[in-house]
Amino acid sequence: MKYLCLIYDNEKEWQKFPKDVQDKYMGEYMAFGDSIKKSGQYVGANQLQPSSTATVVRARNGKVSTTDGPYAETKEQLGGYYLIEAKDLNDAIQVASRIPSARSGSIEVRPIVERASA
Amino acid sequence: MEEDVAAHVRDKVDAIYRSESRRVLATLIRLLGDFDLAEEGLHDAFTAAVEQWGEKGIPANPRTWLISTGRFKAIDRLRRSEKFESADSAILDRLLATEMHEQSEEGVEDDRLRLIFTCCHPALSPDAQIALTLREVCGLTTEEVAHAFLTPAPTLAQRIVRAKGKIRDARIPYEIPSRPDLPERLDSVLHVIYLVFNEGYLASSGASLTRADLSSEAIRLGKLLMELLPEPEAMGLLALMLLHEARRRSRTTPSGEMILLEDQDRSLWDRRQIEEGVELVERALSSHRFGPYTLQAAIAAVHAEASSPSATDWAQIVGLYDVLLRAEPSPVIELNRAAAIAMRDGPEAGLALIDAILVRGDLVDYHLAHAARGDLCRRLGRVQEAISAYRRALELATQEPERRFLSRRLDELRLTSPR
Numbered sequence: 001m002k003y004l005c006l007i008y009d010n011e012k013e014w015q016k017f018p019k020d021v022q023d024k025y026m027g028e029y030m031a032f033g034d035s036i037k038k039s040g041q042y043v044g045a046n047q048l049q050p051s052s053t054a055t056v057v058r059a060r061n062g063k064v065s066t067t068d069g070p071y072a073e074t075k076e077q078l079g080g081y082y083l084i085e086a087k088d089l090n091d092a093i094q095v096a097s098r099i100p101s102a103r104s105g106s107i108e109v110r111p112i113v114e115r116a117s118a
Numbered sequence: 119m120e121e122d123v124a125a126h127v128r129d130k131v132d133a134i135y136r137s138e139s140r141r142v143l144a145t146l147i148r149l150l151g152d153f154d155l156a157e158e159g160l161h162d163a164f165t166a167a168v169e170q171w172g173e174k175g176i177p178a179n180p181r182t183w184l185i186s187t188g189r190f191k192a193i194d195r196l197r198r199s200e201k202f203e204s205a206d207s208a209i210l211d212r213l214l215a216t217e218m219h220e221q222s223e224e225g226v227e228d229d230r231l232r233l234i235f236t237c238c239h240p241a242l243s244p245d246a247q248i249a250l251t252l253r254e255v256c257g258l259t260t261e262e263v264a265h266a267f268l269t270p271a272p273t274l275a276q277r278i279v280r281a282k283g284k285i286r287d288a289r290i291p292y293e294i295p296s297r298p299d300l301p302e303r304l305d306s307v308l309h310v311i312y313l314v315f316n317e318g319y320l321a322s323s324g325a326s327l328t329r330a331d332l333s334s335e336a337i338r339l340g341k342l343l344m345e346l347l348p349e350p351e352a353m354g355l356l357a358l359m360l361l362h363e364a365r366r367r368s369r370t371t372p373s374g375e376m377i378l379l380e381d382q383d384r385s386l387w388d389r390r391q392i393e394e395g396v397e398l399v400e401r402a403l404s405s406h407r408f409g410p411y412t413l414q415a416a417i418a419a420v421h422a423e424a425s426s427p428s429a430t431d432w433a434q435i436v437g438l439y440d441v442l443l444r445a446e447p448s449p450v451i452e453l454n455r456a457a458a459i460a461m462r463d464g465p466e467a468g469l470a471l472i473d474a475i476l477v478r479g480d481l482v483d484y485h486l487a488h489a490a491r492g493d494l495c496r497r498l499g500r501v502q503e504a505i506s507a508y509r510r511a512l513e514l515a516t517q518e519p520e521r522r523f524l525s526r527r528l529d530e531l532r533l534t535s536p537r
Contacts, residue, residue: 001289088291089241090299111288 002043002112003084003092008076009105011050028100036084041095047080076105083112127172134180135164140257142184144229147236148292149185150192153254153282158195159188166191181226230255231346232292234339238307239290246281247310249274255342256335266332267317304347308355308411311339315359320517333363350405354412357398361418364391376519380427392422413442432462449480457490465494485514489524496531505531 017025036042054069082099086092089109096107139160146156163184177183196210237250252258252266260278264271284290295303318332340356368382399419402412417438424430439455452475460468472491481487492507505528512524 088289089239090291090293090295093241109288 001086001088001114003086003089003096004110004112005082005084005092005096005099006078006108006110007080007082007099007101007105008108009079009101010075011077011079013104014079015050025100032098032100035098036082036095041084041086043083043085045080045082048078051077079105124172127176128168130176131164131167131171134167134184138181138184139164140233140255141226141230142181142188143254144233145185145226146188146192148229148232149189151292153285155192155195156188159192160184162191162195163188227346228294230342231294234307234343234346235294235303236285236290236292238303238310239285240303240306241288241290242281242284244310244313246277246284247306248313249277250281251310251339252314252335253278256339258335304349304351307343308351311336311343311359312355312411314339315362319362333359333366337363350402350408351411353398353402353405354408354415357395357402358411358415358418360391360395360398361415361422364388364395364422370519374519376523379421384425387422392419395419396423410442410446413438413445417442430461432458436462449475449478450484453481453484453487453490460494465497469494469498483514485511485520485524488514492527496527501531501534 014022014025033042033045051069056067056069058065058067079101082095084092084095086095089111092109092111096102096109099107101107142163143156143160146159147153150156150159166187167180167184171177193210193214234251234255237254238247242250248267249263252263253260258266260275261271263269264274267274315333315336318334318336337356337359340352340359343352344356364387365379365382367388368377368384368386370376395415396419399412399415402408403416417435420431420435420438435458436455439451439458443451443455453472456468456471456475458468459471469491472487472494475481476487476491488507488511492504492511495501495504495507508524508528508531512521512528515521515524
């Protein structure tokens with residue numbers, strides 16, 4: 001079964017880190033990524049540009065409205081994700097707990113809907 | 119004559135339902151991989167028992183009969199179901215592939231633990247954990263759970279449906295947690311039992327002070343958990359509940375008014391429950407792996423073993439609160455420690471500590487903090503201060519017997535200070 005692990009963290013804090021701390025963090029992410037590739041649980045992953053680059057689109061009654069991202073007020077922003085393959089929720093929680101940002105921010109684990117035809 | 123047999127079978131089935139239905143359900147959930155299907159299977163199995171046991175006699179092993187009948191009935195239901203979707207056929211394939219083995223005693227008990235850990239999974243909301251545990255593990259009806267928590271039955275039913283939906287869709291596994299996960303997961307189970315007990319011991323709102331049915335349900339759960347998984351904190355929690363429950367009869371007057379610990383008739387305390395609780399505390403403490411529940415139980419044990427309020431070993435109680443506060447820092451524990459200090463060193467010492475907590479901004483909306491403050495001021499003869507503290511407590515209290523108690527205290531104080 002597939003789970004999406006959404007990574008929420010404080011991007012302002014992250015931007016304030018000195019370069020060596022950022023490098024150390026990235027190193028931990030690389031190591032984590034390698035470990036789930038090795039265990040066969042890796043399906044996909046991406047880091048997102050900061051939430052200041054986000055755009056919200058809504059279509060209502062045929063009219064499209066486009067606004068700036070809504071996340072300025074919240075403390076933690078969606079910063080990236082891993083799509084993983086896990087046996088069950090306990091297995092997925094185990095993987096999510098090893099994502100480096102789990103220690104500073106939080107990880108939301110969402111099961112992916114499985115279609116019979118897939 | 120035939121009617122007699124039918125009545126006898128019904129009685130027997132009723133008795134077996136009471137003693138076995140939760141075990142049968144726990145195993146059916148594992149075999150069928152689905153809560154709703156298992157509940158329907160359980161229901162069908164007992165219906166079949168009433169119909170068939172009269173004619174063919176009661177089987178040698180009713181539990182095994184019920185499990186295998188429930189499983190067949192569930193498979194039957196799936197086959198007959200009109201919307202025979204692909205998801206159902208997947209379940210069916212898996213069901214037919216798994217052979218039905220005779221259930222060993224140990225296997226059945228493991229299923230009960232699986233059910234407890236699944237219902238108390240931390241991925242479910244605390245409300246849902248409690249509702250699901252009382253419904254599935256204890257076998258209370260949705261109406262009973264709703265009534266106990268003063269929640270409308272449809273709200274509670276919805277909560278249970280959502281929780282089962284999450285178990286299915288997020289695939290919360292039906293398993294006993296592995297060793298590294300056990301402490302955290304056990305905490306979650308203990309917390310659910312503790313909340314159920316607390317709601318029964320000191321109902322958070324409403325007309326009566328206690329709800330005996332919830333407390334005894336929590337103690338039953340605690341005993342079950344102890345039997346299945348004798349971890350020190352499970353012992354500690356059971357001890358804590360027994361030691362509190364032992365004082366039930368002395369805590370309220372026949373008309374439902376609350377009586378403080380110091381005014382309780384100690385001859386009404388249940389000695390057998392106290393003995394059982396004290397023994398469990400000692401076992402938990404000697405493990406050296408105990409935690410907050412065991413420490414709270416140890417405090418309750420010191421109270422329970424004192425023949426009178428003045429004979430209470432307050433120094434030991436303060437010492438236990440010190441350890442508890444280190445294990446689990448919390449303003450409520452600080453407040454209780456302050457009350458114990460007041461008993462050991464005098465009201466002034468306790469009052470200074472309570473004021474320090476309130477100045478910090480903690481517990482300012484907690485009625486018991488103001489009630490405790492009022493009591494210490496009263497003892498010190500600071501009547502006006504006591505009155506305003508009790509008044510604040512009364513504004514914040516939501517439970518009728520507590521409100522009446524606070525009003526009585528206020529009336530007494532106003533008499534001593536006529537203005």
